[in-house]
Amino acid sequence: MAPPDSAPALIRAHGIGVRRGDRWLVRQVDVAVRRGEIVTLIGPNGSGKSTTAKALVGIVQPDEGRVERAASLRLGYVPQRIQIDPTLPMTVRRLMRLTGPYPEHEIDIVLEQVGIAHLKTAPVHGLSGGEFQRALLARALIRKPDLMVLDEPVQGVDFAGEIALYELIGDIRDRLDCGVLLISHDLHIVMAATDTVVCLNGHVCCHGPPSSVAESPEYRALFGSDAAHALAVYRHHHDHAHLPDGRVVSLAPGQAEDRGAG
Amino acid sequence: MLDDFFARALIAGAGVALMAGPLGCFIIWRRMAYFGDTMAHSALLGVALALLLEVDLIVGVFSVAATISIALMFLQRQGMLSTDSLLGILAHSTLALGLVIVSLMAWVRVDLLGYLFGDILAVSRTDLIAIYVGGAVVLAALAVIWRSLLTATVNGEIAQAEGLHPERSRLIFMLLMATIIAISMKIVGILLITSLLIIPAATARRFAASPEQMAVLASVLGVVAVLLGLVGSLKLDTPSGPSIVVAALVLFLLSLLRLPGRQRSGVAS
Numbered sequence A: 001m002a003p004p005d006s007a008p009a010l011i012r013a014h015g016i017g018v019r020r021g022d023r024w025l026v027r028q029v030d031v032a033v034r035r036g037e038i039v040t041l042i043g044p045n046g047s048g049k050s051t052t053a054k055a056l057v058g059i060v061q062p063d064e065g066r067v068e069r070a071a072s073l074r075l076g077y078v079p080q081r082i083q084i085d086p087t088l089p090m091t092v093r094r095l096m097r098l099t100g101p102y103p104e105h106e107i108d109i110v111l112e113q114v115g116i117a118h119l120k121t122a123p124v125h126g127l128s129g130g131e132f133q134r135a136l137l138a139r140a141l142i143r144k145p146d147l148m149v150l151d152e153p154v155q156g157v158d159f160a161g162e163i164a165l166y167e168l169i170g171d172i173r174d175r176l177d178c179g180v181l182l183i184s185h186d187l188h189i190v191m192a193a194t195d196t197v198v199c200l201n202g203h204v205c206c207h208g209p210p211s212s213v214a215e216s217p218e219y220r221a222l223f224g225s226d227a228a229h230a231l232a233v234y235r236h237h238h239d240h241a242h243l244p245d246g247r248v249v250s251l252a253p254g255q256a257e258d259r260g261a262g
Numbered sequence B: 001m002l003d004d005f006f007a008r009a010l011i012a013g014a015g016v017a018l019m020a021g022p023l024g025c026f027i028i029w030r031r032m033a034y035f036g037d038t039m040a041h042s043a044l045l046g047v048a049l050a051l052l053l054e055v056d057l058i059v060g061v062f063s064v065a066a067t068i069s070i071a072l073m074f075l076q077r078q079g080m081l082s083t084d085s086l087l088g089i090l091a092h093s094t095l096a097l098g099l100v101i102v103s104l105m106a107w108v109r110v111d112l113l114g115y116l117f118g119d120i121l122a123v124s125r126t127d128l129i130a131i132y133v134g135g136a137v138v139l140a141a142l143a144v145i146w147r148s149l150l151t152a153t154v155n156g157e158i159a160q161a162e163g164l165h166p167e168r169s170r171l172i173f174m175l176l177m178a179t180i181i182a183i184s185m186k187i188v189g190i191l192l193i194t195s196l197l198i199i200p201a202a203t204a205r206r207f208a209a210s211p212e213q214m215a216v217l218a219s220v221l222g223v224v225a226v227l228l229g230l231v232g233s234l235k236l237d238t239p240s241g242p243s244i245v246v247a248a249l250v251l252f253l254l255s256l257l258r259l260p261g262r263q264r265s266g267v268a269s
Helices: A049-057 A092-096 A104-114 A129-141 A159-176 A210-215 A217-223 A225-237 A253-261 B005-029 B033-053 B057-078 B083-104 B112-117 B125-154 B156-161 B166-188 B190-205 B211-236 B240-256
Strands: A009-020 A023-034 A038-042 A064-069 A075-078 A147-151 A179-184 A196-200 A204-208 A240-242 A248-250
Touching: A009 A049, A009 A179, A023 A038, A023 A049, A023 A064, A023 A179, A023 A196, A023 A204, A038 A049, A038 A159, A049 A147, A049 A179, A049 B156, A075 A129, A075 B156, A092 A104, A092 A129, A104 A129, A104 A159, A129 A147, A129 A159, A147 A159, A159 A179, A196 A210, A196 A217, A204 A210, A204 A217, A210 A217, B005 B033, B005 B125, B005 B166, B005 B190, B005 B211, B005 B240, B033 B057, B033 B083, B033 B112, B033 B166, B033 B190, B057 B083, B057 B166, B112 B166, B112 B190, B112 B240, B125 B156, B125 B166, B156 B166, B166 B190, B166 B240, B190 B211, B190 B240, B211 B240
Parallel strands: A038 A179, A038 A196, A075 A147, A147 A179
Antiparallel strands: A009 A023, A009 A064, A196 A204, A240 A248
């Protein structure tokens, strides 16, 4: 469940804005992520989702406003669509140790958690889109972050893999009790896998729990009437789960409902 | 033995190759070959200015190469011209400027070919000290920034977001490049320094399963190339720099041959 609003934020943006030349990519954005909370930034292409997230984690310096971080916040960042140069030899195991000398058994644990334990010694260049996303997720996970930030984590992943990946993110939140900031332009699944939705279009259009955002007129204006069915679509598909190897398992109705409600 | 010019050249060349290995790997991984070339070409301007101002050559070359690399980082951020156009402008104009200034200084005799293509006869004991002290500093600094630079090479955003200060590492890396160019100029020559950085690293790629293996292997292959090149240079009376590069090229070509019984590490299903 989402933490109460009064809980202290791990990271909080106060009216941040980022400018490119004369154009503001985003302005006046307030976002906060608390421990144990999954916050999703949604919005159409060019709405400034990525920019907002990058300003939050310090990749981009905001031109206005400020970002407050909890002291000694440990961050795990999963970037959008990256390519490792083929001249750089890198196995999945080595990728896990990118930012620190993590022991072998911790590598085994995180790879097991994301379901790619069998790929430990494989070169990253041979991984499929979904496998590589999971490897990047494991790499962030091994840091035992207070806050995970994932920029479009399901890109290049098929629909079944998408649900599995969002479930995995929910599991990680439960296990690490970390905050999660997701960036997504796809509504159908992400809406229900989230505690708080922040809908962006150059500024914050609306925010709140997914059910109230889905019904807000600003949200419908931005995404069209189809978007209102986003939650329904998710629930409909959510009577089974997909294992990393492609097998499908049934979930008890109660279990599915629990997860859907986040 | 250090009185023997050939022994000095060998020891000097090996020292240069040892530090060129890991630096060269980063040049390949970060696709900076032309960047390295530009810095190396600016070395001639460094030589010219050092002669003009009567300062040590290594100091002159280091200062100019470092200035050029920092100017480039700045110009890239302006985004007025594409990086390869900027590099094209800087690489050749600094080389030309160096040649012009050297030719205007009628009062100094400059062995231009020695600077451009290397001259083993010119390696002094002081140069040896410069190479090994400088080389130790370069490798130590690289070890310190290794994790940050490697993370930034995989993805700059991860490095920035997770607090690894990639900009600082990148700046230090530029200074290390300037250092290696300054201290290896006499061995391989300005025009060929980048090949000593790149070719052994490219050769090492096929045999390495991790970045660290590739770096060490590149150093070893570089030392072998220096050894073969200098022996060839002595036997055939060819200039040292080109001979070393030809030796490195031969090793690279050999590495392209099919290796018996070795496969790319496969993915267990």
